[in-house]
Amino acid sequence: MGSIADETVVENVDAPTYAPSLPVPNVQELVKEDPLQVPDRYVRDQDDILLANDMSWLSSEIPIIDLSLLSKGEKEELNKLDRACKEWGFFQVVNHRVAKKVLQDMKDATAEFFALPLEEKNKYAMPPDDIQGYGHAYVVSEEQTLDWSDALILVVYPAQYRKLKFWPSTPKGYKDIFEAYSKGVKDVGVELLLSFSTIMGMDQDALLGMHKELVQALRVNYYPECSRPDRVLGISPHSDTSTITILMQEHDKHGLQIKHNGGWVPVKPVPDALVVNVGDVIEILSNGKYKSIEHRAVTNESKARISYASFLVPRDDVEIEPLDHLVDTQSTKKMYKKVVYGEYLRSSMKRRLEGKAHTQMAKVET
Numbered sequence: 305m306g307s308i309a310d311e312t313v314v315e316n317v318d319a320p321t322y323a324p325s326l327p328v329p330n331v332q333e334l335v336k337e338d339p340l341q342v343p344d345r346y347v348r349d350q351d352d353i354l355l356a357n358d359m360s361w362l363s364s365e366i367p368i369i370d371l372s373l374l375s376k377g378e379k380e381e382l383n384k385l386d387r388a389c390k391e392w393g394f395f396q397v398v399n400h401r402v403a404k405k406v407l408q409d410m411k412d413a414t415a416e417f418f419a420l421p422l423e424e425k426n427k428y429a430m431p432p433d434d435i436q437g438y439g440h441a442y443v444v445s446e447e448q449t450l451d452w453s454d455a456l457i458l459v460v461y462p463a464q465y466r467k468l469k470f471w472p473s474t475p476k477g478y479k480d481i482f483e484a485y486s487k488g489v490k491d492v493g494v495e496l497l498l499s500f501s502t503i504m505g506m507d508q509d510a511l512l513g514m515h516k517e518l519v520q521a522l523r524v525n526y527y528p529e530c531s532r533p534d535r536v537l538g539i540s541p542h543s544d545t546s547t548i549t550i551l552m553q554e555h556d557k558h559g560l561q562i563k564h565n566g567g568w569v570p571v572k573p574v575p576d577a578l579v580v581n582v583g584d585v586i587e588i589l590s591n592g593k594y595k596s597i598e599h600r601a602v603t604n605e606s607k608a609r610i611s612y613a614s615f616l617v618p619r620d621d622v623e624i625e626p627l628d629h630l631v632d633t634q635s636t637k638k639m640y641k642k643v644v645y646g647e648y649l650r651s652s653m654k655r656r657l658e659g660k661a662h663t664q665m666a667k668v669e670t
């Protein structure tokens with residue numbers, strides 16, 4: 305197998321585009337110019353950030369799932385997964401078999417990429433009509449409050465969807481590292497979807513089949529340090545439009561927080577674990593039994609943080625609606641209507657991130 309670095313970059317006509325986002329300043333550069341400045345465009349209502357909603361003591365309760373037990377079909381672990389998805393919508397996965405070196409290479413190469421001068425990173429800048437490449441997504445008005453982060457977003461699977469001109473060739477070997485990391489995550493994702501099918505009362509490969517093609521995108525978030533972490537958010541509260549999201553965080557930095565019982569609970573990094581969350585697709589298919597939970601990221605005062613979110617989603621033309629056998633017509637109504645996934649995804653990208661507001665378009669009016 306050849307290296308991706310050897311492939312000629314040709315425009316791929318099969319590769320989908322997603323949505324435009326308005327150009328905004330590079331946050332890493334803002335901090336470099338003046339570490340103390342926090343422009344008004346980033347400052348939030350204090351109520352949005354408020355620590356009155358702090359529920360950090362619950363952090364240790366976020367479930368930890370052993371993937372090797374799930375893969376063996378262990379009943380107890382499957383029950384744990386079911387409870388995790390009902391009660392938390394988030395869990396951390398251990399024994400996932402992605403090699404430590406693959407995770408570490410990704411972290412090392414990415415740190416090197418973000419340390420490059422802006423002109424170098426801008427060689428991969430997002431075009432005006434799409435969100436693949438280096439830049440910002442979900443910026444739709446000059447008025448909206450901005451997130452304290454920059455991002456590198458790439459579609460990695462299926463391979464024919466790749467737009468290789470946005471895959472950085474510096475540092476050397478980065479494209480192959482991306483590939484190795486994404487392959488590892490994909491394997492974890494496939495294992496998880498087999499188990500999700502089981503706990504949703506279906507044959508193991510049912511969910512994968514429904515996806516027609518498992519599409520995977522990677523969003524690397526770079527949250528620069530911020531002199532006023534109490535005034536900004538790294539990423540606004542949102543739920544993911546994915547089926548599931550698999551996230552790697554750095555082991556020594558906090559940032560991710562999830563909504564639980566009305567408060568915010570930090571997801572403390574467990575070394576080498578991957579954080580998984582239920583996305584909107586599972587919420588819709590399960591008629592709300594499993595919840596796509598709102599989450600956000602806060603910034604740190606003295607350290608930049610990098611996170612790696614892989615979104616596993618269905619092909620654009622797949623229709624999503626609650627599974628008949630999960631809608632108990634005696635007691636529960638259908639909570640969601642049928643949506644075409646590609647339309648759902650794109651209309652959510654035309655809005656700013658705003659909690660679960662974008663899920664309204666799939667809700668049955670009550």
Ligand SMILES: O=C(O)CCC(=O)C(=O)O
Nearest residue numbers: 523525559560601611613
């Ligand atoms: O940085 C994080 O921990 C969360 C990132 C995230 O929620 C996303 O990229 O969708």
Ligand SMILES: [Fe+2]
Nearest residue numbers: 542543544599
């Ligand atoms: Fe997210």
